[in-house]
Amino acid sequence: MLFPERLRQLREQSGKKQRELAASIGVDVPMYCRYEHGERRPKREQVVRLARIFGVDEADLVGRWLAFAALGEIGHDRMANEALGFLKQHLGMGEEAPAPVPVKEPVEVVQPAATRLTPAPVMAKRDLAFPDKEGVPSLMAGKEMELLPRVPDASADCVVATAPLLASEQQMPALLALTQEYHRILKDTGSLWLHLRHGDRAATLNWQLALALEREQGWKLAHDVVWDKKNSDTPQHAGIAPRHDLVLHLVKDAERAWFDSEVFKRVFNELIVTNRRTTKTGQGYRRKIEGAKHMSDEEKRAATQALDQAMAQLATGELADFRLFLRESRIPMSEDKPQGRGVNAHGFFLQVTPGPAPGDVWRQAAQEGGGITREIGRVIVDSACPPSGTLLVTNCQANGALEAGATSRRVLAIDADTQVIADLEKQYRHKSSPRELSLF
Numbered sequence: 001m002l003f004p005e006r007l008r009q010l011r012e013q014s015g016k017k018q019r020e021l022a023a024s025i026g027v028d029v030p031m032y033c034r035y036e037h038g039e040r041r042p043k044r045e046q047v048v049r050l051a052r053i054f055g056v057d058e059a060d061l062v063g064r065w066l067a068f069a070a071l072g073e074i075g076h077d078r079m080a081n082e083a084l085g086f087l088k089q090h091l092g093m094g095e096e097a098p099a100p101v102p103v104k105e106p107v108e109v110v111q112p113a114a115t116r117l118t119p120a121p122v123m124a125k126r127d128l129a130f131p132d133k134e135g136v137p138s139l140m141a142g143k144e145m146e147l148l149p150r151v152p153d154a155s156a157d158c159v160v161a162t163a164p165l166l167a168s169e170q171q172m173p174a175l176l177a178l179t180q181e182y183h184r185i186l187k188d189t190g191s192l193w194l195h196l197r198h199g200d201r202a203a204t205l206n207w208q209l210a211l212a213l214e215r216e217q218g219w220k221l222a223h224d225v226v227w228d229k230k231n232s233d234t235p236q237h238a239g240i241a242p243r244h245d246l247v248l249h250l251v252k253d254a255e256r257a258w259f260d261s262e263v264f265k266r267v268f269n270e271l272i273v274t275n276r277r278t279t280k281t282g283q284g285y286r287r288k289i290e291g292a293k294h295m296s297d298e299e300k301r302a303a304t305q306a307l308d309q310a311m312a313q314l315a316t317g318e319l320a321d322f323r324l325f326l327r328e329s330r331i332p333m334s335e336d337k338p339q340g341r342g343v344n345a346h347g348f349f350l351q352v353t354p355g356p357a358p359g360d361v362w363r364q365a366a367q368e369g370g371g372i373t374r375e376i377g378r379v380i381v382d383s384a385c386p387p388s389g390t391l392l393v394t395n396c397q398a399n400g401a402l403e404a405g406a407t408s409r410r411v412l413a414i415d416a417d418t419q420v421i422a423d424l425e426k427q428y429r430h431k432s433s434p435r436e437l438s439l440f
Helices: 004-015 019-022 029-036 044-054 058-074 080-091 144-150 171-184 204-217 261-271 284-290 296-318 338-346 374-384 401-406 420-430
Strands: 139-140 156-162 186-196 220-228 244-251 319-326 349-355 359-362 390-394 410-415
Touching: 004 029, 004 044, 004 058, 004 080, 019 029, 029 171, 029 204, 044 058, 058 156, 058 186, 139 420, 144 410, 156 171, 156 359, 156 374, 156 401, 171 186, 171 204, 186 374, 204 244, 261 374, 284 296, 284 319, 296 319, 296 349, 319 338, 338 349, 374 401, 401 410, 410 420
Parallel strands: 139 410, 156 186, 156 390, 220 359, 390 410
Antiparallel strands: 186 244, 220 244, 319 349
């Protein structure tokens, strides 16, 4: 049993939480998780500190730590036996000592379903950078767990991903391995928007996942949205159509996360809110302003500007309705209401009814395949990814965030379907030379 397995065993035997141990050695929870899963190696002084916390022999834990370091270098090399022989001679172990048998395959360690991640003892080379040019996405075909380790740490402002359908607890570790990579790739100010599909057990499993993300990986849940797919063709059960997906907005740091709530509200109302048509044209109010006998020219100009602004906000859905009160007499209006005080002071008063604020239920028809629509993708990208920021998109065919972000952000897009990537390359080829798109 080498260092990662022994560390996990000691934690479970002690009953301590990962967050407690992470704090005691000065790292965050995601980094500590990587120690347990062999993805990173702690410093020697951190190993000594852990041995003291667990009350075990320092030499034993440090020895396992050194052995794991050696395994990472030579354990899978065909010259491992020769290398170990030279090491024995250098350490003065003598020729009579039997040569250790190198481990050819990483040992799978059974962990709790909520925390078990895919072991990756040898780190992959990280060479998948976001493109320098905005509006020209970098497109990669391959499995996420093969490509994501090649993306640099803290390089993305926003990640938008559609998760595989959770049908059983056995799928949880694989999905947690993905979210662990998203956590590493995101900047401290970044956001992960995770689309979780509906399924027979999804109502339970999706929230089990959300709790594991907060408890085990340190995510903070900023928003949770129920997506009501109005055009879902999922068969009804007991008279209820199971068509409600879950969209989680997760951040690494709730205080520092970049999120523009005003843009979120404006774009949401512009693209998603339905039934906002109105018969108002503003012409009736314009005629009243022009014919007002008890308003000065300056008051008329100010009233016209307020009317123009209200009509523009009505068109985008920011306003649901408005009324314009004008001074129609020399006799002051009663000031027990805001409209009376406004008319007496300025000659007019604009009374507005705000448009609906984005709620925790989005009623939006789904696109073919049930993935994130262009409308939802634009709401997410415009509000949670800074202008000229970096956006990571997975499952491109089912992710409308790619189209929303490709026009003004630096986008890295990943899809396991090579045909999807080939089609996207044709779509964006006219915006770039082949060299700029070639990352294969």
